[in-house]
Amino acid sequence: MASGSIIEMRGLSKTYGSGSKQTVALSNLDLSVNRGEIFGYLGPNGAGKTTTIRLLLDLIRPSQGGATIFGLDVRADSVEIHRRIGFFPAELSLWEGRTGEQIIHYVASVRGDTRGIVKHAGELAERLDFDTSKKVRDLSSGNKRKLGLIIAMMHSPELLILDEPTGGLDPLVQQTFHGMMDEYRDKGKTVFLSSHVLSEVQAICDRVGILRDGELKAVESVSNITNVEFNWVDVDFRNALPAGLQQTLEDMPTITDVSANGSRVRMRLIGDFDPLLRAISSGYVESLHVEEPTLEEIFLAYYSGDKEKS
């Protein structure tokens, strides 16, 4: 992976309205995205993900702070930056009366290298199983998104900015898309991917930033964030739960969320296993299943403010 940051945001803020009607969409965002990484930008609807992306693309202007891409100012050098990036908007709209082919030609001509770009667009269309001869108005929402991905990627940009790119794509196409992202990483290119599909971020991203209410709550590598100290543990006893076990477990400081169902007990274990193993030794343990937390659970833990507890 090549080093150096591609995107730099410093104190980036955006507010709408004024006085009592003022809404803070993004507050004092400091974030760097490195060259050659796939950065996942996570957050629920209204967290400020799209606002961040629109600021990076100079579609909207910051209330405070600023950002650079490739070391160039996103406002002053937007044309040069746009030459080197590909963008997929969350709410994709294209010219309804035009065919995919016509749109690809038009966008390629604005980009200035029609022949090379159109050739690559053809290859992408083939990989995504997309028919470029149909008019946009006749395309399903999934196929419109395929066209959006082709437009974003057909000039092989150094940086891809993708806002919720896979919603509406079928699982096979999502798999192809994930493969494309891996290829981008292998070529040393960078992807800034906004998503609320946590499994997707987990599958393809190197690092993840978590945004809530316009504030960046955490930036972690995906490998770190999935390596947190809690696990879900299911214990199956041959007979009924040993008397008083549930209470014993509930009283243990490293165990939370205890639930019993017949001869099975489920809990969230923080830290070492030894205290648990000692506690359950009074019964005959038929099986013990350990499950790592999903990114969603980690994500929710961040949101509920109990990261420290976990």
Add this chain to the structure above:
Amino acid sequence: MSGIVIGNTLRTTWKQILYWGLGLGALGLYIDFIASSPDIISGYAELLSSMPPAVLQAFGASDVALLTTSEGWIVSVFVSEAAIFLSVFSVLAGLNITANDEQSGVMDVILSLPISRAAYLLERWIGYALIGLAIILVTAAITVGGMIGMNIEAPSDVIFASILNLYPSMLLVMTVTSLLAAVMRRRALAIGLAAAFVIVSYVFNAIGAAAGGVAADLMESLSYFSYVHGEAFVLGTYDPANTIVLLLAVLIGFGLSLKMFVSRDIGI
């Protein structure tokens, strides 16, 4: 400026030239047909002469005697009616420059491409200005062609020039609409205000020309319709200053819409 956006605008909207040109051309042929019958136009002129000046003005004429001639009839009636229809086209064209794409969300894709907002706006404006010019040329060609075909004795160059004289006002309405869309951001509001601009201009012109006094003169001078009188070409009183005033207003309006579009948030 690469011209790619201009080319794309022309490619995607050339049918408008056909539809609007043929539509206005059909109106021209109808006016020609009436002009080909001296009895009809003299009867019509007689009817108009009994009406108050404001009503006469609404029919596009300030001089009843002029209406009794073929060329006077064509330039007075046709030019004033075509000016109204072209105003409708101009409002639609003004919205197409940026507002429609912004409303639909296509603008996000466009402005993520390596083209500046200023260059995009300029190219779109030029594209629609060329489409408007083509519509007026088609209209003039059909009207003058019909005149010749119906053996109407009227100077073709004068009729052609009087129709071409509609172009600056068309550019003005288009530019004002584009400016309103740039300022207001909301398409529906821009449509309403642009329509109000056209209607108020029309009313100001009619009242201003019919009534006397300082206030009426001021109202007339504020109306863009007062700068496009076709009669001036027949009477030989055409004043280039009128065209210059309109083009100056176009220039100022375009500069303001450029400033607004470049400096504001897109798509909010």
